[in-house]
Amino acid sequence: MNPRKTPSPLEPILARALEPSRRARRPRGLVDEIVETLAARIREGQLQAGEKLPTEAEIMSRFEVSRTVVRESLSKLQASGLVETRHGIGTFVLQPQDAGNFKIAAEDFSTVADVISVLELRISLETEAAGLAAQRRTPENLAALEAALRAFHDSINRDSDAVPPDFQFHMEVARSTGNRHFADLMTYLGTMIIPRTRVNTAHSAPEGRLNYLQRVNIEHESIYNAIRDQDAEAARAAMRTHLSNSRERLRRGNNAHTMQPAPVAAEIGLNAVA
Secondary structure: OOOOOOOOOOHHHHHHHOOHHHOOOOOOHHHHHHHHHHHHHHHOOOOOOOOEOOOHHHHHHHHOOOHHHHHHHHHHHHHOOOEEEEOOOEEEEOOOOOOOOOOOOHHHHOOHHHHHHHHHHHHHHHHHHHHHHHHHOOHHHHHHHHHHHHHHHHHHOOOOOOHHHHHHHHHHHHHHOOOHHHHHHHHHHHOOOOHHHHEOHHHHOOOOHHHHHHHHHHHHHHHHHHHHOOOHHHHHHHHHHHHHHHHHHHHHHOOHHHEOOOOOHHHHOOOOOO
16 A cells, blocks of 8 residues: 655645746746745745755646756755755755854954944945935924934933934934835844944043033934935935044044943943944
8 A cells, every 4th residue: 555645845835826817927937936936935934944845846747847947946046055956865945044144243343443434334324314214204204303302402411421312313214214124224233333332432522521412413403404304415414424423533532442341232222323
């Protein structure tokens, strides 16, 4: 008696992909169709690392394609690092790899020069974000920016370094772009880049803490005014000026020996980025 065949985990997935009403026959698009279907299931976790894909013959049948199309599709999946083919055995899903992902680690902030280097990255990122924010901001975005400005102003008068509202202002500019990737990246950068808690810029400023923070507040207000007025070029100029001034303040007022120990992880997310 033949043992009962275990259904492939891909059978319902591939069956849906074959629905005639939803599938146009595109000779050059068939490879991409197979690749996108399988890659999506791998990234979504529906196909786990170590699982074996259906045989070439099964995929040919499910997608109604030639062996050449199937092999080209599997080659593309291999090139993407999603699967590996073991000759004579089959094709298997690989463990996701993140070795090539962009990272900024704590050790990248050992000196003021390191902080300045990443601040230069922010200049290009946030300058464009400010321009997009001016074009796309909503009334809700403006209200959030105003709240961050008020909180910054109130913090100055409480002998605070105004770190949380400073970070919040920059986050609200990113959110005002309407592009979630700006906010996502700023969240990541904001948890790592905290110059005012690593470097005593406010307390070491020649003009004193209060005047230093008041100047930062004025720079924020200039950015806000341009975004409110929907003046994209003015918003870009104001953000570039603000971050460039932050860079110059670090260069003038600090050097490597003024670096403070990094804050604990629980506190990082609330710290300022300018």
